[in-house]
Amino acid sequence: VPAIFVCLSVMDESGPPCVVILSSDEVKQRDIIKGILDVEPLPLESKLLCEGVSGWHWEVDNKYYSASVNLCTFEDPLNVKQWIHEHGEALIFYCQDSE
Numbered sequence: 506v507p508a509i510f511v512c513l514s515v516m517d518e519s520g521p522p523c524v525v526i527l528s529s530d531e532v533k534q535r536d537i538i539k540g541i542l543d544v545e546p547l548p549l550e551s552k553l554l555c556e557g558v559s560g561w562h563w564e565v566d567n568k569y570y571s572a573s574v575n576l577c578t579f580e581d582p583l584n585v586k587q588w589i590h591e592h593g594e595a596l597i598f599y600c601q602d603s604e
Contacts, residue, residue, distance in 0.1 A: 521573045523560065523592045527582060528599040534578040537599050541576060551578075554592070557585050 526534045538561055539547045551559040552575065560575035577593070579585050 521562070521575050522594040523554070523575045523577045524563075524595045524597060525577055525579075525589055525593040526597050526599075527579075529601055531601050532599055537597065538576045538578065555585070555588055557581060558588055 526537050528534055528537055535547050539545060542548075542561065542563060548561065551561050554560045554575065554577060557580040558577055559579075560577045563574050563576050565572040565574065574595075579589075582589065
């Protein structure tokens with residue numbers, strides 16, 4: 506699965522870190538989250554973090570570390586650029602191999 510991970514510098518102290526999920530038009534952000542959470546279908550109980558921003562809680566637990574994060578999707582990323590800048594701590598950008 507081709508993905509680029511970029512750490513962002515701004516932290517949000519009000520809750521779990523937010524992982525921003527962006528993708529090409531062919532792959533929906535929600536499909537990426539379904540793959541990360543390994544669920545089908547995606548749970549409907551997303552958390553509305555602000556207008557146009559939905560988040561799904563993910564507990565990462567492996568032999569190296571444990572973490573609690575929100576996986577975030579956006580109706581229109583251009584309309585929430587400021588929110589992404591202020592609250593995003595990591596970015597997953599998914600591109601199709603064929604592009």
